Amino acid sequence: MASGASVSGLGSGLDTASIIDQFMQLEAASQTRLKSRQTTEKAVLTALQSLNTKLSSLATKASDLGKPAAWNTVTATSSEAKVALTATSAAGPGAFAVRVDQTAATHRLELASTVGMSTAGTVPTSVRLDRLDGSTPLDLTTDGTLKGLVTAINDPANATGLRATAVKVGTDAYRLVVESSASGAEQDFTLAGTDGSDLLGGATVRAGRDAKVTVGDTVVATSTSNTFNDLVPGVTLTLAADTPVGTTSQVSLTRDATTATSTLKGLVDAINSVIADIDTQTKVSGTGTRGALAGDGTVLSVRDRLLGSVFPGNGTSLADLGVQTDRYGKLVLDEAKFTKAYAADPTAVQNRLTAAGSGFVTKVADAAKRASDRVDGTLTSSITGRTTSIKRLDDDISAWDLRLELRRTALTRQFSAMETALNQMNSQSSWLSGQISSLPSGS
Template identity: 55%
Template sequence: MASISGLSGFDSAQFVDQLMQLETAPKTRLQTRVRSEESAVSALQTLNTRLAALSTKAADTGRAGAWSTLTASSTTPGVTATATAATAATSFSVTVDRLARTHQLTFAAPAALTGSVTGGATAEPTTVRLDRLDGTAPLDLETDGTLQGLVDALNDPANETGVRATAVRVAEGSYRLLVESTATGTASDFALSAADGSPLLGGATARAGEDAAVTLGGITATSSTNTFDDLMPGVTLSLAPPATAGSTATLTIAREAGAVQTAVKSLVDDINSLLTSFDTVTASGGTGSAKGMLAGDVAVRGVRTALFDAVYPKDGTTLAELGIQTDRYGKLVLDEKALAAAYEKDPEKVAAALGSAGEGFAARVRDVAKSASAPVDGTLTVAVSGRQDGIKRLADSVAQWDLRLELRRTTLTRQFTALETALTQMQSQSTWLAGQIGSLPSRNG
């Protein structure tokens, strides 16, 4: 309905706007609640994400391998060792008898790269035979008959020869063929000839492949490679230049508490950071402090309490002797020196008390964090879903208020327009009457 506001001197549009401000107040309160709930959901989602990450970290921190950190050191370059969790701390000496080496053939007659070198007395002039002497059938290789073609055929990965070939330049335009196995050890030997078995390039001088060998306390161990897997339970020994035959190395396997300290400290720091965040968002407010957006949320406070209580073993003992305690501010405190001393004294006890197996500290933290952040039924996940449903209902209410207010404005506009029309008519009538009265003749006495 069209408005004629102001014709009578009465501004109906202004009155309608002022009345609508009063009518809009409930909608404004709903919108404020929506924004507040959205902020709460954002805070919950952040806590949920951090708890999921903490669950993963606690599982990794407490896994068995993390508590058996061993380092292996050697006194001789080229002699190294690695140790696994199955290894006991120890020290031993090892003497290098020999390093593993490949089987090698050096052919006597030089030739040009383009010279014909593969022909035998009765064989195909471009075919050579490679016998790897391992019980498998000999491999016949087709070449173009030249020295370069022979090298290419031996090195072609598609042929799977198990050898590598090189043409060594000995004079201008003159080369000698060198072929060696890609593997090391005594079982790496092979033979190379024309297809009919006749020798190539004047025959070859062989350097036999050898197994690596080391001696420990009078016991000799061999390996086809320069790596001795499980030379002792959990210990792998490796040889490489500059280690030489006859050199002796002292290997020391020792526990390394530093890695355990770092892992536990990182876990404690993450827990404390989360506890601080929980305290911030659930703060009740007071003198000099802001009220948290999740103040009074019982579920959130419950997760905070469970996370803090994870430091206490279920048998009623404490972790104080392992360096983990609580302070009066509701946070965890780690004494790294006490942890290192406890680990050095009894690593298995520390692993059981702090690890993620059984009822260890990391296991309890993992379970609390996982229970809170599980994708479907986690405590905070459910809280997020509940608040999001509430936001949808509030949004529906806001939409309904939009329709209601639109109808209310239409009604008020119609009413005040009718009132202003009536006032205008009355004003016109008053003016007409005043004119009529003014035109009447006046009488004296």
């Protein structure tokens, strides 16, 4: 703190400002200890918060992997490039043949007459659209030109469900093509005058159609588009629009052991990252240097529970699946061993990983959640306690600031009064000396 106003050394010749500063250093010793303790508490709090964030992330990851769908990884392959497949976790292993009987198509009209784009009177001022589905026909208002009819059909406000295109075939000569926005056999429609007369010389029609495939020898499936959702559970098949009729694809659905291994490795790596963080923060070196969380029993118990997750609790381990601890207290995964075990019996492996109460993934999720739960997690409680302690130290340090300020003011006043008194005494002494020296000397 800055020193208050004083008359340092005015009468005594002493550096009273420095003397006051030294007194204040002694007075502030208690506050200095509080600040040192606060610094330590903040370091602990930062370490706890960082660790808690990692554990929360680990809990989420493990919880997601505890769901059976996370391990039902199936790879779908097709022998034909124009027959594409995707598989979800609902798919199971299998194999079958798919023959393409027809692809889906939109319903399309190609009008016969060639007319100018803006020539008046080439189309009726009112054109009737009938969707042939029992709904009320829609009458479209035009300005009597081809351009006006195209605009009316494509206007979103009319909600025709059609696309109209004027195709240029010569100098200011156009033919109208209209097709449904969606494919499928039920997308058929007609365009005519409101009196039923042909529009623009009548139309060549390409009827809309559904896509159709045969699965195996006799099972026929249809779709209004070229995509067959859940053709079999969890499998979507999509045909290229130009797939030739009769194309036959051999479909294979196989368990993906590689993805399952990668998934488990990601969890093991996440656990080891948390353990490494704990080891760093709780380390005590030979020179006496201590991590911020050294000796914290709560943190060390979290480490023990994470490592203990590889033991189901029935006297067995996961060593035969390639999951175990090494001599350094970290988890290791023998990827080749796990891949082999998963390929041999994926269901059994999945059960050992996700079984309630005893599964490796389940136990990891429980250990991480017990520590990081935002309401009653063990680390969460420690963080709350440290935060409260730091707030209390803040208040104590602030109280000491006021106390020291008052003490400095008092010392400054005392030394200033002393200097003033000494200065007055020195002045009187000088005056008396002058008076004495001015007296006549005796003969």
